[in-house]
Amino acid sequence: MGSNMAENHPVGFQWVMEAKNRGARILHVDPRFTRTSAMADTYVPLRPGTDIAFLGGLIHHILEGEHDFRDYVLPYTNASHIIDDEVQLPDDLDGVFSGYDPGSKTYDDRSWQYAGDAPDVHAAAGDRINDLVGDDGRDPARDPDAGTPPPGADPEGGEGSAAAFEGGSIGNVGDIERDETLQHPRCVYQLLKRHYASYTPAAVASICGISEQRFLSVAEALVHNSGRERTSAIVYSVGWTQHTTGAQNIRAASIVQLLLGNVGRPGGGILALRGHASIQGSTDVPTLYDLLPGYLPMPTGDKHQDLETYAQRTTAAKGFWSLTPTYLISLLKAWWGGHATPDNDFRFDHLPRITGDHSAYQTTLDMLDGKVHGYMLFGQNPVVGSANSRLHRMALAELDWLVVRDLTMIESATFWHDGPEIDAGELVTEDIGTEVFFLPAAAHVEKDGTFTNTQRLLQWHQAAVSPKHDARSDLWFAYHLGRRIRAKLDGSITYRTRDLPLHELTWDYPVEGPHEEPDAAAVLREINGWDAEGRPLSGFSELRDDGSTACGCWIYCGSYAQGVNQTFRRTAWTEMGPAAQEWGWAWPMDRRMLYNRASADPDGRPWSERKAYIWWDEQAGRWTGLDTPDFAPEMAPHHRPEADATGIAALGGDDPFLMQADGKGWLWAPSGVVDGPLPTHYEPHESPVQNPLHGSAQANPMRQIRPHEHNPDNPSPPDPEAATYPYAATSYRIAEHHTAGGMSRFQSRLSELAKEMFVEVHPEVAAERGLTHGGWATIVSSRTAIEARVMVTERMAPLVVDGRRRHQVGLPYHWGHGGIATGDPANDLFSVVLDPNVHIQEVKAATCDILPGRRPRDHRLRELVEAHRRDPVASRRAHLADAVTADGGSPQAGKARTR
């Protein structure tokens, strides 16, 4: 669901085809009939932005029929935990959970907590902006006044700061009130049942726009394929994340999989396919402003004065996060070496502090307000790839300087002289003060390094050819930039103050070749870390908080164990076991499947022979199997922790979810998710349909709106103006191009496969709007209007929502004004509105209108947008009249083919 794997991950999709060949049944649920649907055994469409309704329907189906895998659910999830007596569900409160404050638009999650005298539990993932413990012992995550969560975002086709702060403490669950009979009205199981009671097949059918039978065909297939003998996996991509309910979409899938016993077991799981190569790597060793390597929170200006306050506020009493200072001190040692000593806080003060929201979208808005002077883009093309790309062009034009490092001269480097706003007279080249520096970058085949893929697998790649001309690797750029700045500042009057962190940095990687290319393996060795004697560490358990170990990223510790580049292992699949443990290296500690303790029953025996993976070896007194156990290796299945146990010892022998505060899989999230403990169907921020479940909560009340003159909203119901933009708009990628086009639109081999921007519509839309197959259409939102060639296709299935036929307009987003294959960027149409948990843009579901013919290129473009907003009916009439006389364009004949 929410994934077009065949088109966007074709190499990975070979394994889906392999599974199909071996008898797996492939179900595809997605708004559009794609190349993935063509390969599926069952395809079910749904209206964009209704995934939670569909998944909620699955949860309803599982619970109503008692199809849950009870032997798994009872011991391994929090189904039996009883929730605070103040808790209320959206059905009681007209669309919101208890704890919602409409004034500040925030939740207090106190009433979501477990009942009993257990300490409040912290999430293993999710909301990690606030510290675990405040000065006054208050929990800031629960206190809206204790901190403003700054959003972080990876804008271009990105996935938000999907990173997790695994700040859980593994507590003794004895204190949590439980009802093993699952009858207590406030136990999680019963709350789930109540919350999803309204997600009946009829409701799902009506909201998603499909028939009950089609929904039930998926529900029944999943139920039948789960249990002791069988497992099902769910694959998603940015079709789930890029919504104002992005994180909750994935939460809903977790509930389905936990209920069916499909987590931590072979053939199960929830597989996130990332938007680009090594997106996982770029959160592990992050490019996000609010994280340090290994998901350590970046210190903030107000709360983390010194190492002690940072340690206090970020260290959990139990579990892996009880060692936060160890990880941080080892990181400081890796960065400042001998200069980092106990008496200077290991140079904690050398770390930058964050003072607010420094995410890409906020920074872009700040540019418009003249608050940002310089900007560097590394492999990012926001004027094509980010939501409301027009806003990004306007913003870049406000800078003093801009550095673009990319493979080709992308639009973000040229907008100042050839962007659409220049044509339209909104920007004038002479008036743009931005000085643009373009620096050519080396491609991945031209440099050594690792990719970290979605399963946390690091794979080393070697340079196959040298970069041409002036192109250099990012490592080269970063290393030599640092070196040169340091040289320039040598002897400066701020040497011992402002510049000291730079001068003391360990910045001494060996270089080779005529261009002095730094040795990428030396960087990986530093990330892996070493002890006081310089010996490579073999795992994070060897890290110390006394300054005797250095480690650039604690979760990657072990990737260079024994001084061998473990990420470069390449054993043939015929020569190793099914977990492929001699290919590359997976964090943490080369565990290929997380939570794999759950692949055995509470007694430590495989659930079935067929699904055996990790099991307890009674004789040897340890866990064993096909993978590295993701568990304390010698903790017996029936182990019960001492009341005062800490760290891993605080686990029970049947607590597979060892990063969670209670060791259980969370059907209900007592904390960590800012917009509710259970996923709830809200309409997208812009939707043609009124929320059928919660009238007064149309869209996610916690979504992040960014009001700005360049970021207006399309009206949605109950606003009667919603009819101005009556079609659902969804953006996506196609197999032929790569994201914002920097790697594909500038190459003839790929460009010729899809040269022009196109829009996909159903025949009924073509009929309603007078569109010509192969001709031109103008797609309009309140932001702007773009043009595209028309593809009329039945793949864009119409959906019957609440008894009415509803259509969607499909917008592939790869094109821009540069390169060989050119066209308008679909992202011009979308607004900046973000998910509150991971701050990702909603570009998979919005609204638009579509008109026949091309758009104006000059000042009349703004006039069209304004005129349509004021009087859409007149605008449509005018365009249709033009189209009828001018025939809307020059359709190019397809090659006739008999069918």
Place this chain on the structure above:
Amino acid sequence: MTHSAHASDRLNHAGGPVPGTEGTRFGFFTDTSVCIGCKACEVACKEWNQVPERTDTGFTGDSMDNTGDLGADAWRHVAFIEQPRGHDAMPRAGLGPLVGGEARSAGNGRAGLEWFGQDPGLPPGAHGAEAIPQLPIFNGEPASPAEDGFRWLMSSDVCKHCSEAACLEVCPTGAIFYTEFDTVVVQDDVCNGCGYCVTACPYGVIERRSPGQPGGGGAFKCTLCYDRMKGNQQPACAQACPTDSIQFGPLEELRARADVRAEELIGAGVPGVQLYGHDQGDGVGGNGAFFLLLDEPEVYGLPPDPVTPTRNLGEIWRWVGVAAAGVVAAAGAAVLGGDR
């Protein structure tokens, strides 16, 4: 592809022919039932063989196919066929087949407008969407796309490397020959650009390249990566194909495998399964590159009954006379012009 490599003692671990296999007939089995339409084969072929960009195509509107057909500048071509659902209740607004035919108007909106009986200037929300008939989306409530009647077929087409290759038989210069692997290859430096092969090919595969391009004027087509085979490598398209839709190997092994695969699919109830170019008794003596299709060949743009025009030998010999004159003329032109 690499993952479920079919064992053959005539292929090395990388899927290429092992030394000493000269004399074995090698070919392609393209199993279109697992083609995902990624076009990696098209790109890999162009990269390896340095096939120029096609300049004559833009947005064709022919589903996801912007390549069009095989030719001098497209040695692999992935066809995309959208087969509409069979629901009678769906208003078609006079559109007919939507994709693949000529670009056609939704009646300038008129057909559709009449059908809906409404003013298109009005948004559906504002003017009684009641006018839009409420119809079942799909007939039945089928459990699979196939049962919907809607299919999106994809198929990577290529030169068939015929047993009785018409192009070769009509070539007056001997530029086209059977290699030691029984594949059909054009020698660029011998071809005089007469173009007889172009008209002779029953599949419309071979084509003369436009002047101005590298080798312009000469005839080009798939070589089954002759150069790679000589270097014990499999053809570029087969190596790039992620799903094993394109399989390379000794032809007899491929044929046996295809029989099994077809049986499997038929047994699983997949409609329309048939092998194409597999029959050595057909009009071209069978193909060195054959296909498993999910519908009639015409649906994929393949001739149902290809015939090598050898039965018109007399006529061909007359043409050869003309061709010989052509060779002389071409040779003269080459001397005068310094190159072709």
